[in-house]
Amino acid sequence: xxxxxxxxxxxxxxxxxxxxVGAISTxxxxxxxxxxxxxxxxxxxxxxxxxxxxxxxVWQTEAVIYLVIAATLIGLAYVQRxxxxxxxxxxxxxxxxxxxxxxxxFTLSLSIAMVGTMLWYGYEFWHFAWERGWKSDTVWGVRLxxxxxxLPVGLGxxxxxxxxxxxxxxxxxxxxxxxxxx
Numbered sequence: 766x767x768x769x770x771x772x773x774x775x776x777x778x779x780x781x782x783x784x785x786v787g788a789i790s791t792x793x794x795x796x797x798x799x800x801x802x803x804x805x806x807x808x809x810x811x812x813x814x815x816x817x818x819x820x821x822x823v824w825q826t827e828a829v830i831y832l833v834i835a836a837t838l839i840g841l842a843y844v845q846r847x848x849x850x851x852x853x854x855x856x857x858x859x860x861x862x863x864x865x866x867x868x869x870x871f872t873l874s875l876s877i878a879m880v881g882t883m884l885w886y887g888y889e890f891w892h893f894a895w896e897r898g899w900k901s902d903t904v905w906g907v908r909l910x911x912x913x914x915x916l917p918v919g920l921g922x923x924x925x926x927x928x929x930x931x932x933x934x935x936x937x938x939x940x941x942x943x944x945x946x947x
Contacts, residue, residue, distance in 0.1 A: 778938040781864030786929035794843025800836035804829045831912035838919025842926040849926040869941030873931040882926045
């Protein structure tokens with residue numbers, strides 16, 4: 766039977782860097798939530814226009830898709846701050862605190878490297894769309910650099926929160942994986 770993890774929200778202590786990154790991640794979470802609410806409202810409007818007014822929609826489907834994808838990417842940092850990503854804590858719980866700390870530093874460093882790589886290519890993709898003036902092949906014809914901007918922004922915020930988590934573990938402000946020593 767599965768139980769809830771004992772991991773808690775990322776701690777900042779008195780560290781100004783950790784507090785600022787935590788505030789930025791929280792703001793990103795609010796922006797992400799607003800995007801989801803907007804997508805739901807647009808979907809409701811689209812249903813009303815299609816079925817009550819019997820008219821066609823032009824921009825709604827595309828806008829909802831872009832909003833949900835952007836909300837997912839921009840919300841990554843907030844979910845990381847809350848330790849809401851999938852976490853298998855069987856191995857960390859079985860390790861003594863010192864080994865848990867080493868594993869956490871290794872895991873966060875590897876995650877930062879992977880997200881950094883994705884950030885690099887996400888920025889390159891966004892810049893390419895911006896530089897070439899790409900537009901979607903739909904009636905709406907949205908300039909694609911606008912929705913693609915969520916790639917570097919979301920991944921950059923996620924990388925920043927991962928770096929803050931690493932700093933918190935290295936400086937002893939937070940426990941590895943947010944787990945208390947049992």
